[in-house]
Amino acid sequence: MHILYNKYLLISLKDFVMFSNDLCIAGRSFKSRLMLGTGKYKSLKDAKESIYLSSTSIVTVAVRRAQKTKLLGSSNLVDGLDWKRLWLLPNTAGCQTAAEAIRVAVLGREMAKKLGQENNNFVKLEVIPDSKYLFPDPLGTLKAAEYLIKKNFDVLPYINADPLLAKQLEDLGCSTIMPLASPIGSGQGLQNLFNLKIIIRNSKIPVIIDAGIATPSDASKVMELGAEAVLVNTAVAQAGSSAQMAIAMKLAIKAGRLAYLADRILAKNTAQASSTNYGIL
Template sequence: MMTGKEREDLLVLADRSFSSRLLVGTGKYASNDAMVGAVKASGTQLVTLALRRFNPRQPHDDLLTPLAEAGVNLMPNTSGARNADEAVRAALIAGEASGSRFIKLEIHPNPYHLMPDPIETFSAADQLVKRGFAVLPYINADPVLAKRLEEIGCAAVMPLGAAIGSGQGIATRELIEIIIDEAKIPVIIDAGLRSPADAAYAMEMGADAVLVNTAIAVAGNPIAMAEAFKLAVQAGRKAYLAGIMQRKRGAEPTSPLTSFLDPE
């Protein structure tokens, strides 16, 4: 039976509430059908997408119609931007194109490691918050930067578990724990998650949500994997709310050690 607390357990981002704590990216899928199937199976209510120049020589595969039919909210990203100016311009275009206030701010100038630029990210976040966007910046797992972004009005922070698409899991655990302890805005673990176990672990740590793309998109069966991530996020969140036991050095018996048979 669900308790009242669980029924009210919503992820609040800016002025919107979400019952799903799994955000899903729409890149790298073998087909649009696979992507839409995975989005539906994941139960997500917020998906990311990217903006690119239209190529008249390539047929355009319309993403917006099937995503609208799936009933999900859109969060364009600023991927491709190498500095704050490019990211702000991309966000303004994406906002007009999507009709969404949500923007995933990502600025990674180096195509090898795709690590986010903290200085440009902070500058762009400040400008976009002032323009009325609900800004969700993708950042390295830096507690100081996370706090600064909270102070200027970001809707959430999205520290990386590991490099984008690397499947290395939550390599930044200790720093993410600090961010979660200190944050007054939602913390969404973004990037690096490999399997549902990583997502469950992130939620058990107290993350407010996770964002998954590659791990679902490149799975042998993306639709089944999307559902597996959904269940893992739910399990991890439920465990976190239930209160996870402390680790202990030694054993502690689960059966009474006294009043056993009389020694002969």
Template sequence: MQENFDKLQIGNKSFSSRLMLGTGKYRTQDQAIESIESSNCELVTVAIRRLPTDLNNDNTTFLKSLDWNKLWLLPNTAGSQTAEEAIRMAFLGHELACQLGQEDNYFVKLEVISDPKYLLPDPVGTLKAAEFLVKKGFTVLPYINADPMLALHLEDLGCATVMPLGSPIGSGQGLNNLANIQIIIENATVPVVVDAGIGAPSEATKAMELGADAVLLNTAVAQAKNPKQMAHAMDLAVKAGRAGYLAGRMEKKYYASASSPQNNISKLL
């Protein structure tokens, strides 16, 4: 029922699922395919740098095994250390989308990371690349530190979302930047996607309960003992968190409050 009325709108596309999955770090291609299917996700992110430009290459059988009538490709500029590299990857990503039959797909997950140790996104390079790509008609989803002011600047440039990290990419540390993520959610008028650091379904639920519009994750599923089952768990977690957010949490109280007050009982007698 939820999917019928509560769509996620990014640019000119709407999605029923609020879970986005990456495609790296799986032990086998079969595990990746099964996990994507089990997650019910619709947006799948692929690092363009790791792929050949020609899908006829045997190494790309994984992509050709997915149903691109149901999925939407989110090309990822991962590995780009400068704005110029990220811009080049974005255009290659569109070419890949065209080969999959998505000629109108100008989506790009923008990553500019010049820090090889902590893999923290470069705010200056991200701003520079985002401004150029937005002007070229791309639907830009920038991966950023949980920086509320940077998020506002990117939104002002015309980015379709902002994607603050929960904690360092691939770390599984959870939502270490909770306070800043809350500020970003409060200020944003575009979808906020919590990206990176989530390791457990409970953390995905927490992000959605805060009011995040979606969650993007990879390692938490790919490196789970049972990736397919974890993908299903993440699907349920995101749906539960979204439903809880829409329902509205009860107010916290300093003191206990009986669940069956005496005055309520007397009214029923």
């Protein structure tokens, strides 16, 4: 796998760096616009290799799962990662109410401190009472976000692709908006593209597309539209080769970002020749 990684390094990333800029969230800069989750991997080795090969800067960890693993004394991915290189994004997965999410967010901040990230106030806010489709609760999310912001958290809320809710959370003081492309883990891809376009266009804070991304082309597409980043878990963790998919996602996001900055041509209803009639014999 390292041979494969070195082969991809032959693609010059200097061109990308020259025209791009860092992802900025709550005043902190990150080199990578790919965020990775830590659940559903086939093994700890798979997870660690994929995270390394993805060159991600931000890794999200379900606080409740990490706490349970600690209690059971099981092998823990959190303990095996380099937290001097990676930034922890604790998430409140598994919380059904605003009150639960607030409690778990506090635990997440303590986890970050124990990993040496004393100034890490990030929390990926998830309030999900729906066990079948895992759609987030908009009212619970608003309530928890308002409280956590007052407690100096940098809140990254996971929401449905709802432009009005996105703007309300932005006005509250959230650090990003994280709308779903389709339900968590569904692999359905970009089912809410129209609403995602509106959210991206209206937002003055970073929009990070989260949930439902299935392929690198999905990730590239939303980056081309102006999303600031993409969070992926299942598409990498459950791929036949998690490591290769992590590399593919990394490259797709770089390509999508560069395409967005390049400013694509306008679509036309008629054909237009690549060369003019001028000079034809």
